[in-house]
Amino acid sequence: xxxxxxxxxxxxxxxxxxxxxxxxxxxxxxxxxxxxxxxxxxxxxxxxxxxxxxxxxxxxxxxxxxxxxxxxxxxxxxxxxxxxxxxxxxxxxxxxxxxxxxxxxxxxxxxxxxxxxxxxxxxxxxxxxxxxxxxxxxxxxxxxxxxxxxxxxxxxxxxxxxxxxxx
Numbered sequence: 011x012x013x014x015x016x017x018x019x020x021x022x023x024x025x026x027x028x029x030x031x032x033x034x035x036x037x038x039x040x041x042x043x044x045x046x047x048x049x050x051x052x053x054x055x056x057x058x059x060x061x062x063x064x065x066x067x068x069x070x071x072x073x074x075x076x077x078x079x080x081x082x083x084x085x086x087x088x089x090x091x092x093x094x095x096x097x098x099x100x101x102x103x104x105x106x107x108x109x110x111x112x113x114x115x116x117x118x119x120x121x122x123x124x125x126x127x128x129x130x131x132x133x134x135x136x137x138x139x140x141x142x143x144x145x146x147x148x149x150x151x152x153x154x155x156x157x158x159x160x161x162x163x164x165x166x167x168x169x170x171x172x173x174x175x176x177x
Contacts, residue, residue, distance in 0.1 A: 048081050049081060049110050050079055050080060050081050050086070050110045050112035052112065053113070053114055053118030056111045056112065056118075056119050056122055057122070059111070060074075060144070064140070064143065064144040067107045067140075068142045068143060070107075071177070072104075072105055072107050072142060073105060073106050073107075073140060073142065073147065073173060074108075074109060074139065074140040074141075074142070075107070075137055075138075075139055076111055076122075076137060077090075077108060077109065077136075077137050078128055078135065078136040078137065079112070079135040080115060085134070085135060085158035085159055086158070088161075089155060089158045089166070090110075092163045092166040093108065093166065095163060098163065098167055101167065101174065104174075105170065111123075113130060113134060116130060123136070127151075129151060133157075134155075136155065137150055137155060138150070141175075142175070148173060
């Protein structure tokens with residue numbers, strides 16, 4: 011009986027010591043997944059994605075967010091993270107079609123950025139909002155999102171609420 015108590019106490023002590031290490035390892039895995047996540051597809055698919063987004067948005071009465079950025083961009087990853095956390099994930103799903111447009115290292119899709127008045131020279135991520143027919147409703151003018159690490163998730167929520175379609 012004494013041996014069972016010692017074994018149980020040893021197991022409990024080990025559990026208490028190992029639990030924080032496992033939690034830390036999980037946090038590192040989550041961080042690593044975020045840092046290495048590929049958000050932006052090949053630059054060659056951007057125009058087709060926009061056409062598809064217009065078709066979906068028109069059918070589902072949603073707006074379209076064009077998110078210009080690159081997989082190398084830490085602030086782009088922060089924006090993507092904020093987009094997919096509550097309550098933003100629900101707002102995005104119900105009201106928008108998101109199109110991630112790869113600009114490479116400012117070498118691709120520059121004509122698309124110009125078409126939608128997105129000032130890439132101010133930095134990425136950079137966004138435009140289109141109505142369900144592809145008409146430009148908003149394009150950022152001052153690089154409002156290029157410093158996402160200094161912007162709160164609430165700012166993204168406010169942006170989504172401001173540009174969601176009225177129903």
